[in-house]
Amino acid sequence: MIEIERKFLVKNDSYKELAFSEKRIVQGFLNxxxxxxxxxxxKGEKGFLTIKxxxxxxxxxxxxxxxxxxxxxxxxxxxxxxxxxxxxKRYEVKVADxxxxxxxxxDNNKGLTIAxxxxxxxxxxxxKPDWVGVEVTGEIKYYNSQxxxxxxxxx
Amino acid sequence: MIEIERKFLVKNDSYKELAFSEKRIVQGFLNxxxxxxxxxxxKGEKGFLTIKxxxxxxxxxxxxxxxxxxxxxxxxxxxxxxxxxxxxKRYEVKVADxxxxxxxxxDNNKGLTIAxxxxxxxxxxxxKPDWVGVEVTGEIKYYNSQxxxxxxxxx
Numbered sequence: 476m477i478e479i480e481r482k483f484l485v486k487n488d489s490y491k492e493l494a495f496s497e498k499r500i501v502q503g504f505l506n507x508x509x510x511x512x513x514x515x516x517x518k519g520e521k522g523f524l525t526i527k528x529x530x531x532x533x534x535x536x537x538x539x540x541x542x543x544x545x546x547x548x549x550x551x552x553x554x555x556x557x558x559x560x561x562x563x564k565r566y567e568v569k570v571a572d573x574x575x576x577x578x579x580x581x582d583n584n585k586g587l588t589i590a591x592x593x594x595x596x597x598x599x600x601x602x603k604p605d606w607v608g609v610e611v612t613g614e615i616k617y618y619n620s621q622x623x624x625x626x627x628x629x630x
Numbered sequence: 631m632i633e634i635e636r637k638f639l640v641k642n643d644s645y646k647e648l649a650f651s652e653k654r655i656v657q658g659f660l661n662x663x664x665x666x667x668x669x670x671x672x673k674g675e676k677g678f679l680t681i682k683x684x685x686x687x688x689x690x691x692x693x694x695x696x697x698x699x700x701x702x703x704x705x706x707x708x709x710x711x712x713x714x715x716x717x718x719k720r721y722e723v724k725v726a727d728x729x730x731x732x733x734x735x736x737d738n739n740k741g742l743t744i745a746x747x748x749x750x751x752x753x754x755x756x757x758k759p760d761w762v763g764v765e766v767t768g769e770i771k772y773y774n775s776q777x778x779x780x781x782x783x784x785x
Contacts, residue, residue, distance in 0.1 A: 506661040511710045528710045555666045
């Protein structure tokens with residue numbers, strides 16, 4: 476229930492041809508407070524409810540609780556969400572021993588692409604591919620909950 | 631997923647000897663917004679996550695989604711909640727064909743007791759026992775989410 480991950484901006488599209496999976500994600504938030512975000516997500520054909528707590532001082536680790544829920548339930552809950560539903564495509568790319576999740580945002584966040592790598596501990600090493608740029612781990616404005624309120628096009 | 635219920639203040643303690651079940655409830659909120667409350671509840675030995683939408687014009691019907699979750703997960707999620715955890719005892723009382731849920735509040739809401747009866751449609755008739763007083767259906771200040779922010783002792 477503790478998620479450890481690092482987050483980077485993406486410099487170019489070369490991750491696309493390396494991806495082993497692509498899924499459309501639509502998600503909304505029942506709460507966008509960074510200390511208790513409540514997210515409703517439809518990923519491909521599946522629904523999920525996810526609750527996240529506050530990040531640690533570096534923003535690398537964060538409490539996370541997730542349950543798969545039925546698709547019609549996710550669709551109903553999405554209607555209750557705050558304005559600012561996020562649509563994006565998620566690419567999964569294997570780089571050496573790690574999987575990078577690359578999110579290409581649409582609509583009001585078009586132009587933004589973020590890569591995340593999940594780690595088993597904060598000090599774990601990983602290979603940084605050349606399409607990965609500046610690190611943004613822990614920067615709250617890059618939280619999806621914040622992108623739904625203050626999208627990239629308004630920056 | 632639509633909850634239809636009516637809510638009343640309770641005039642005296644006589645429901646207690648009629649109750650067929652008593653359970654302690656502790657609950658907190660990940661969001662107290664009346665249009666999208668997210669509640670974490672421990673009831674007896676079980677955990678629940680509940681999401682409620684906005685009430686209709688009379689406040690009688692409201693969208694509700696609920697999932698049972700493991701007790702340790704509910705305990706962990708309770709720690710993420712906003713300040714103002716609610717503790718109460720719930721008594722269940724059968725009155726003719728209906729079950730009244732009577733909540734006796736503790737701590738900052740001590741002195742407040744509320745009875746709810748769930749209906750299958752808005753026009754359904756039910757017997758109102760003599761310990762049931764003024765109707766408060768749809769009055770937002772009696773929502774538990776609001777009692778956690780603005781408790782009875784401050785009224």
